[in-house]
Amino acid sequence: MQGLVLDQENTSGIAIKEVTLPNLKPQEVKVKVKAAALNHRDEWCRQGKYPNIKNGIILGSDGAGVVEEVGEKVDKGWLGKEVIINAANFWGDKQEVQSGEFQILGMPGNGTLAEYVQVDASRLCKKPVHLSFEEAAALPLAGLTAYRAAFYHGQLKKGMKLLVTGFGGGVAQFATQFGIAAGAEVYVNSGSEEKLKKATALGVSGGFNYNDENWAQQAVDQTGGFELIIDSAMGATFSNLIQALQPGGKLVFYGATLGNPPMLDARRVFWNQLTIQGTTMGSDRDFEEMVQFVTEQEITPVVDSVFDFSNAVEAFERMSAGKQTGKIVVKL
Incomplete structure (x- = not known):
């Protein structure tokens, strides 16, 4: 063969x-x-x-x-x-x-x-x-990764404010679709205006271009901050993500394509009681639940x-x- x-x-x-x-x-x-x-x-x-x-x-x-x-x-x-x-x-x-x-x-x-x-x-x-x-x-792979990030670690629920970063990649696409299907208020960021338009067509509540150095503050001004952020980049973007979280919020990340963060604003993390959670792929239970969710919601x-x-x-x-x-x- x-x-x-x-x-x-x-x-x-x-x-x-x-x-x-x-x-x-x-x-x-x-x-x-x-x-x-x-x-x-x-x-x-x-x-x-x-x-x-x-x-x-x-x-x-x-x-x-x-x-x-x-x-x-x-x-x-x-x-x-x-x-x-x-x-x-x-x-x-x-x-x-x-x-x-x-x-x-x-x-x-x-x-x-x-x-x-x-x-x-x-x-x-x-x-x-x-x-x-x-x-x-x-x-399978991207759907499973997104499902575990959103539901097992993120405890995503109806009405929550969710930011998915790097819209366009497979996991980010599924996290966005899963959030919309779950009734969350979903936002995305991307460096491409074309991809932001496609996210809007999917039904997101808004999008931000991360090439604008003030995007995180704009996001906070527009939304009041996010209860959950799902990210794969980390690197220097980490400080923006911490800024964009509501007090008590959680950042779940499944990759570090931009490398390790150059600094950690520890005071903001402990004072706002933020959670930083790593994740990868998922268990057999996660996979079964993901496929059931996709089937019931008829997600394509x-x-x-x-x-x-x-x-x-x-x-x-x-x-x-x-x-x-x-x-x-x-x-x-």
Whole structure:
């Protein structure tokens, strides 16, 4: 079969090659992949910036398809089912935090950017019927990350004032959609006026351009501050986020793409009794609740663009350029 593998000897860092999967284990299933979505971790692997990367590994964490084969210990009722795949492996028994064995599908093990993927049957979930394969493929990793940030850590409720930063990325897009569906008063920021317009079309209450150095004060003046902020950048933006929180508010962050904050306004944090909470991916319980929420609310992921598998390198280039709004999907 063909798979998109990490190839650090190639100028693009990736290549479509013939790949042979190992024999199916008793507890595994083989899924014919219909669509797979890109995540930033795939691009970081391509750039050699992700830990424990291995040449020849099939990239891709998100995928949707049809079960074509099951191991001897797997319920044969899965055969022919349309499914999405939970990319979080070995979370462990604690809802509070992942285990030391936690791994994400697509590195260091083979992922979804291939004609077939083999996973433990426990990673399967029936595809929500209102979603196409391309839409469903966009859901798992980013949807799970956003759901845990918003509901498990953020305790998001109807009427809360929520700010989602960096609108345009997959997790930010889902956090925005989840907040709107939950009845929160949702705001976003972005460095792109076009992306702010798209957020408005989704139903947000307002948006702020973070290229304006006074955006945080403008946000406070307009809203009175936020009870919850969901962020992935940190870095020098951290002080603005702390400024934009209401007393008693919470900042939940799932990444630090801009690095560590250069300073911490500790006095503002303790005096306003703010909470700073890290998060990543989510447990199996989070995943089940996320899919149920998406199904009940009939939430449709925002798909930025769909590429044929033969043009997968172009899909990576679009992600690298950072121009997308929503998820980039590869169709197989």
